Amino acid sequence: MKDKFDNEMKLEFISKSSNEAFARVAVAAFAAQLDPTIEELADIKTAVSEAVTNSIIHGYEDKQGLIKVMCRLIDNKIIIEISDKGKGIEDIEAAKEPLYTTKPNLERSGMGFTIIESFMDSMEIESILGLGTKVTMVKTIKEKVENEEQEFQMLTNE
Amino acid sequence: MESKFYEKDKLLVFKMTDEIDDHNVQKIRGKVDYEIERYMPKRIVFDFDNVSFMDSAGIGLMIGRYKFATMIGAKVEMTNVQGSVKKIFEMSGILRLIPIIEDAKAS
Numbered sequence: 001m002k003d004k005f006d007n008e009m010k011l012e013f014i015s016k017s018s019n020e021a022f023a024r025v026a027v028a029a030f031a032a033q034l035d036p037t038i039e040e041l042a043d044i045k046t047a048v049s050e051a052v053t054n055s056i057i058h059g060y061e062d063k064q065g066l067i068k069v070m071c072r073l074i075d076n077k078i079i080i081e082i083s084d085k086g087k088g089i090e091d092i093e094a095a096k097e098p099l100y101t102t103k104p105n106l107e108r109s110g111m112g113f114t115i116i117e118s119f120m121d122s123m124e125i126e127s128i129l130g131l132g133t134k135v136t137m138v139k140t141i142k143e144k145v146e147n148e149e150q151e152f153q154m155l156t157n158e
Numbered sequence: 159m160e161s162k163f164y165e166k167d168k169l170l171v172f173k174m175t176d177e178i179d180d181h182n183v184q185k186i187r188g189k190v191d192y193e194i195e196r197y198m199p200k201r202i203v204f205d206f207d208n209v210s211f212m213d214s215a216g217i218g219l220m221i222g223r224y225k226f227a228t229m230i231g232a233k234v235e236m237t238n239v240q241g242s243v244k245k246i247f248e249m250s251g252i253l254r255l256i257p258i259i260e261d262a263k264a265s
Contacts, residue, residue: 017179017180018179018181020179020181021177021179021211022183024211038241039241039242040241041178042211042241043242045211046211046212046213046242046246047178049180049211049213050213050214053179053180053213053215055227056180057180098249106218107183107187107218107219107222108214108218108263109214109215109217109218109221109250110215111217111246111250112214115213115214115249116245118249119242119245148261151183
């Protein structure tokens, strides 16, 4: 990976659930520079929402703490890092399993990480008990110009 | 969110609006459960036409309402489920319990 990014931004906010919408909308506005489709943008918003919600609900539980969101653009890729200094994840592999939740009484679906994994190209979780969790996710925004050219070629070949 | 009760069919329709996430879901849950208890419907339809965003909080919301409805003997369905909302519901396996239908009134 190059050590220089085309663009970069950082957000920091306290772990209030009203900031879930703020975080996903801010990241989507930043990602808009890559000219994503509505669907790609929805994928990014959903993934950010899941990770930020995890930090609030599981990382900090009822305590207040800071959540950091770092976004980098490199070529047509967006790299998003969401981190907290919360309690950490005991068993990362279990947490990634669909329907796994440590809070079933609160109507949690246990689908957060599964959704991030399938909506983004890649997801990596680093977590240390008592110190916090960092989720890194990457999505490549597909070139639309190429697609139009391909479509044009396909049409002209016929 | 608006709701409408059709007495003849004992049908309760919820027009879901805006964003369904962890922050909003508690309020939505309270309102929905209140209306269900008030009308005791036989059939409940959630219309997602005006939902601009939903994350996994929506899955928990629907599973919870499904359980509640089953307890009172009501059937639950969804309509106008599109785009990423549909992707999320498909991924969760919830559509086996709560099917997507074309139109709220056609039974």
